[in-house]
Amino acid sequence: MGAGNKTLSEATAVIKKLRTPKANLAKVEFLACLAAFLLMLLTIFGSSRRRHNHQKLRVLLWAAYTFSSYLIVYTLGLMTEASFQNDLLPVWAIFLMIFFGSSDSYSIHSLEDCEHRKNYAWQYVIKITGEAPNYRKSLEITDRVVTIEKVWKCQGWLLRSEGGDKDSKLKDICLSFSLYKLLRLKFSDYSLPKQAHEKAWKLIQYLYAEGNGYERAFRVVELELSFLFDYFYTKYVTIFQPLGWRIKLVEFLFLVIGVPVMIGLFYPWYNSNRSQGEVQLATKGGLSIDFLVTALIVLIFACVELVQCFFMVISEWTKVSLLCKYARTNSWQESKLMEKLIGLICRTPSPKPWERKLHRYSLHESYDYTLQRWLYNVLTDLFMDPIRDGQTESAPAKLSSEVKEAVFRSLMSNPEALQNGEASLIRNEVEHELSWACKLGTQTQVIIVWHIATSIFEQMMPISDPSSNSNFLVATNLSKYLAYLVTFHLKLLPDHPYDSEYIFDRIIIEARHLLKDCKTVKERIQRLNKIGKTMNDTGKVMIQGARLGQQLLDVENEPNFIWKVLAEFWAELMVYVAPSDNAIAHAEHLAMGGEFVTHVWALVSHAGIKREPPLE
Template sequence: MRDLQRLQVGAVNKTLSEATAVTKSLRTPKARLAKIEVLACVIAFLLMLLTIFGSSRRRRNNQKLRILLWAIYTLSSYLIIYTLGLMTEASFRNKLLPVWAIFLMIFFGSSDSYSVHSLEDCERWKNYVWQYVIKITGVSFLLVMSGITLPMISFLILCSLVPLKVIRRAASLKIASGYGRQTITKSIADYMSSEYQSSEGDLDPSQMRGYKYVVKVEKTCPTSLQKFKKREAAARWEAPNYRKPLEITDNVVTIERVWKCQGWLLRPEGGDKDNKLKDICLSFSLYKLLRLRFSGYSLTKPAHEKTWKLIQHLYAEGSGYERAFRVIELELSFLYDSFYTKYLTIFQTFGWRIKVIELLLLVIGVPVTIGLCFPWYDSNRPQDEVQLATTGGLSIDFLVTVLILLIFVCVELVQCFFMAISDWTKVILLCKYVRTNSWQESKLMEKLIGLICRTQLLEPWERKLQQYSLLESYAHTPPRWQYNVFTDLFMDPIRDGQRQSEPAKLSPDVKKPFFRSLMSNSGALQNGEASLIRNEMEHELSWACKLETQTQVIFVWHIATAIFEHEAPISDPTSDSNFRVATNLSKYLAYLVAFYPKLLPDHSYDSEYVFDGIIIEARRLLKGCKTIEERIRKLNRIGKTTNDTSKVMIQGAQLGQQLLDVENEPNFIWKVLAEFWAELTVYVAPSNNETAHAQHLARGGEFVTHLWALVSHAGIEREPLIE
């Protein structure tokens, strides 16, 4: 027995000794150096992923992708801080530590296409700057302790523009903040307050005559005399002269000037037969106007009426709804970039030039650094310096540094490529083309600009309609281990009944009815009743448009549409546009209520409360119904026999029964439903919650945001319901 105890004690002691030995080995200088090198490589790799896939979040409404990018964005920042701390606290010597530290500071500048994860990050721009000051202080201390050598000086020259990356990111955060938006849009807001007066009696949207909407202002370096005059004029400003002047000179490119350009590239009979090039400038000018809503500025009613005439013209040209949506898509892309990327600062007057200089220094400096510095470094390595093993005559330290350099070069080249084909570059080139006669006379320059402007590798948005079906998802219960009162503090809760269906493609058939609805109502919004009046169905069905909340209206019609879909199906749904419009929009508005009620007219919590009540109603009324067919039959019986009109589910069943009882053919009812859902979607589009729409731009965008931008330009507002 004692021998067994001695064996057990010996085994325990041996295990403890081995654990102690492993712990000590992890604390050796070589182990700490290996840890630093691994972390530096991981950070470089994360930056490369963020650069390549950063802009994908606006092109894909994918929660897993958003979580992955958020994890990379957040983790890389903490890893940089942690790795710099390991370097500054290291008790060993290694001449490459300052090199890696400098690159960590470069990575702290983040990627150009992913400067922030959310709008809240923009308001913390001062915090970001102070973090940089603290980090650069630690790196400077590390450089001093390591000693300044000739190779290190040459490397520092290569990285002399490193602070510009961080400063540029800080500037982009500041501009995207609330105060920054007000600052940069002040001159446009003041200019647009009187712009409409310059074209009274001489307005032609087909030629853009009278549309002096600003596209680009080419700023020049002011002379000392100009600076003095500007300060003198500012000193004389007194109330009420609070307007920030913006004079239309030769340096200002307007929409009217773009359309008047006689260069072959922009002529309809020349290189712009489909107006896509000119529309790039149009989208950029409209983006400037839309940005006013995020700054607390507003346009006058005549200014909105002028823009509404422009929208009507876009629709009037054949399949103009496609062109109008193309303009809005590109406009929202500019808006996304101004909030979530560095492009707004890069493409300022001198920003892109600095970017080109950075690229040149990178292309020249990296080979020089590798070719000249590292041979000197290997031949002058101190004997007591800690280094990892060598392989093939090359030290691991050298290989790690080369790997980091190569990743950095790849990241910069990819960012420059994205910048070269971006829509911002296209605007700059087109405006320069409009202002420069020599470019208009150069065939080579016209072909080059045309090639760049027509290059589009990816679609600007996902172009899908998210879907939700109440009758398919009301019984869904999320796993309680994942969504409960404790996890509510860490993630967005998923409530009972919240389960998305497969998204539907945003087809042209779905886009067209919105403009038809706007034009038929002369820009006035109605809660679906106008479509019923046009189809002479108001007496039978208008009661379902006069419910207490829009959430109830949406779900009553959603249930009725689902009943009619199953009881009166179309033989070939793919060829019936009314069927696709009605079913897709019905499930899309139900999706907005279930997942993003902030984009709808009702108070968001009211919508959530009503939705939860509808789920409870559905589970009670349809208890025991396992299939869609059983649920539809149960609702049909309820619609025929129940007189209670206090429940949304019962109201939906009764409306569905009314649709089935109409004597006309099913095709007529699908036409009524398609026009109704199109009109209701336009009705819910106006919103004063601009922030909610901006937040969803980083989540793949929502189709209702495109409609919101459209009606915002036209100054169309929703009238309160008359009870």
Template sequence: MRDLQRRQLGAGNKTLLEATAVMKNLRTPKANLAKIELLVCLTAILLILLNIFGSSRCRCNDRKLRMLLWAAYTLSSYLIAYTLVWAIFLMIFFGSSDSYSVHSLEDCERWKNYGWQYLIKFTGVIILLFIYGITLWMISVLFILGLTVPLKVSNRAVSLLIASGYGRQKNTKLIADYMSSEHQSSNGDFDPSQMRGYNYVVKVGKTSSTSLKKLKERETAAQGEPPNYRESLEITDRVVTIEKVWKCQGWLLRSGGGDEDSKLKDICLSFSLYKLLCLRFSGHSLPKQAHEKLWKLIQHLYDEGNGYERAFRVVELELSFLFDSFYTKYPIIFLPTGWKLKVLELLLLVIGSLLTIGLCFKYNSNRHGDELQLATPGGLSIDVLVTALILIVFTCGELVQFFFMAFSEWAKVSLLCTYVQTPSWQEENKWKEKLIGRMCRTQLLNPWERKLRQYSLLESYDYTPRKWLYNPFTVMFIDLIRDGQKQSEPTELSSEVKKAVFHSLMSNPEALKNGEASLRRNEVDGKLSWACRLETQTQVIIVWHIATSIFEHKVPVADPISYSNFLVATSLSKYLAYLITFCPKLLPDHPYDSEYAFNKIIIETRGLLKGRKTTEERIQKLNRIGKTMDNNGRVIIQGTLLGQQLLKEEKGPKFIWKVLAEFWAELMVYVAPSDNEKAHAEHLKMGGEFITHLWALVSHAGIKREPPVK
């Protein structure tokens, strides 16, 4: 026994000595160097993720991707401070992601803070390099890279400034003042088919100056005339308008030439409409006559064949420009001198990287045999290898970014405007026209996710999130997921849905109704309109959602016409239920009122359907309740009673699916107007929402929502 204890004691001492030795090894200079190199690699990976997946935010609503990009965006700036040897390069690359300049709108308001942070960091790195010794060769590298850092940082800071509240107000004033009287320039003589009289600005060659000197010159020239306190914009050759784009006689933009489907001209139209939509974010408004003129334009887009597809394509691209203006550096890059600075950045980065790699290999040969040096079996220093690989990868990343920018929608607008302003391009350069046309028709990625996210109350009410992750203690760090808050599988945004919603928008734009207009057209308003006159919009949506779910599970769909209506009704029913559950800020009710009502509905539904495991069992229980219980004000009971009414309708399932499809399409349009522009902008970075596309359309048309009849 004593021998056994002695052996165990010896083994324990040996383990303790080994652990102590490991801890000592972790504190050696070589281990510290390894830790720094590990941090460099981690930071580099995070920055590469921003470059690769930054533009994916507007095409994907995957929560894991958003968390990954947020972590990369947040951690990369902090890790830079701990990797001093490579800090100067990492600062360059942190400002390199043109498709991910900010994570949220709040970041835009901290543009000064961003500039000061990087000025301090860059100064600190330079001081450290001088303290640890610097050679003439290193000075040449630092000079080149020292030019690159201010370019990168200033570009990012300016992009934040432009996207900030002050920047938006300043940059939209010219368009706002111009649009306040643009509708008067055509004297009522405008034609959207030819865009005659539509002098909407696409590109301004040079923004008018508002300096004191310039204002004094104008005041002197205008002596004796009434003062004008608005910025003026004269339509000269330096200004490209929609009318000029449509009047262009070059082969590339002619309807009978290279633009038969008007896709190229529509790129410019989307860009001009994006400029008008920006007015909403800066507190500017348009006069009623301007909205009426825009509505005529939207009607023209819809009236051409399958016009709902064209109208949706135009607004889809318009929101793509809006996303870029908030969350990327494209508005800076495509300023008149932006491309030149971008090319200069790329050249400086390539030259600086090559010089740095050469310097690293020289450093490796001078330190050969150093005991602090981590080396490969071939004698190559690990830190040299890591540095060279990172520089090569990031240089390739910059080249890839440059390629994507060349085919971006901003580049297409710039090319098309230059084409309109350059007669020689229209007459003598057929190959150039074909090249521009090929570039402008190339779409590397879809602008948006093009999905309708779904939620089914009867399928998800019993969902309970993990308490270890979602609880009152974690609310300070992450958004809580509530009971019953579980998404269903998203569905594709089908052409049937777009057609039904756009048709509803065009049918009754003057006064949007809360679904009652469609019921009146189908002569069922006397029976069903009570469900449109509930206390809140949240209750209306959930009641009709429950009724639609009951009808969906009880009535099979056979003929193609009914299937089209079935697809519209069920998709929009679950989409609006999703908006209530996950995006209440995009709907008419106060967001917290919607959250509170939803929580109450979940509690009521759980109590009523306790023990029912399958959807079929839940529907059966609701049907039994509907036969025995009167309307007691509970949403789940009201939805059941409405579902019973639908099932008892004498005209049959085909008619009811038509009623439901038209009702949900009308309700979708009814909830679209909103004064919460910020909420729509925030959702642009999460794959976009169909309701945001409708919001943009009704905003242009100046369509308002009538309060529901109680």
């Protein structure tokens, strides 16, 4: 009993110490510093989420974003209800409130955070009232309006092809901004007239006219989507209003001049003006911990503002603003100093706008994946995307120039009448044998059946040097990428997500039944090959895929011809699935590294391309 009473009394003493005014002050100071660090983390790494589709990064930033909001509110509550006196509490509260609303590069984590869906109508009532009529009648060109034509015809050295813009990257920044404004209208359900789509498509065709024009076209789309990302997830749209950047400039000047002066003058004043009875924390040497905390918060604030200013200066918004001003200001075009300054800013390399990877899924490798209950359970479902059986990614592949060229060439070949892959089969004269696999009930079935067949052909007809065979790279990468979209991102595809989920779950059950006891990839492909030879089509996707794979193997031609057929088929299918009215789904994925299908969606949206039902 004596030992128990002693332990209880010690615990009581510890609790009393934690409730003293000094302990409460230390708690406030710790939480204030923690909130400042979290907001600095968001500022520095916030824009990286569009370049990396890593779940750990997304969870980390989501946790910092969510926790910082509650942390600031909780800390302000502690300050308000504090039973002790400290003259620095209002200073910390002011800086926390400034932090709370100052992050430019990470204003929201997802669209739901600010209920954009409810606000779209109000935003676009204002924005379209100046913009929408201009698409129905000819533009009235004034000195203040900068059009693409004016940028292209600018005689200033900086924008001339034979001058400072030999690679056309500066003109393309302006083109990307113009296309972004057109794409933005899709989020208000505003449909452009046919003439506007024709003009936009002519611009894209103009880009393609060059030798590697597909690279330039996708470069323009990358920048266009980066503008769209900033529109939804940052405050750049507000900052780059006429008054916004001036306010930001004043903030920057105050930061550069005010922070050093404040730190230098504040400490002597604070030491000589301490209130009687004020609760304070200090080191054994008498150094004020309260002042150190204040200085730390101010320095973190300075770092956050400097980082945000740096990001703002090298942003595409600054570049397009300067280039438009240059195009309409003759004095700038005649000033070598202004041209060098604008050129320096516009040529400063920005971080890559997107991840530039193709995420992949391989059914015959992943169908037996079972959930790890310690990682995916009722509790973690609140913080992580739910995963089903059979859902695990293969290693991502680099988005190669071969893939981009194949998809863009397919888009340019027949944009008026997209087909579900059958046009490529007709061109290669194999439609009689293979076109049945383009006419299945849903797009999910079509993708998985051709994915299984492509995997069978890849394993049964190996290539000695895959890296040198462009058709092989295009076919295998797009096959696994579209299977990845079926598995993880159903909203980006034509079928209803519930239908696709049901079909995918049935396919996993079929695979586990038909490939039971097959441990290695080689055994699984051999089993599928046998199924394709012996089993009749019962409507099961796995059997249909095995049957199509056997048909590819039976085609009387060399393997390179089949890889050509598959490459053209998958490129056409990539274009076919891209048109979508679900613009919100694409906007949501911009904050997760972006998807290649979103880039193709932007291209077909500008062209006004609609998807027609598969041929019967």
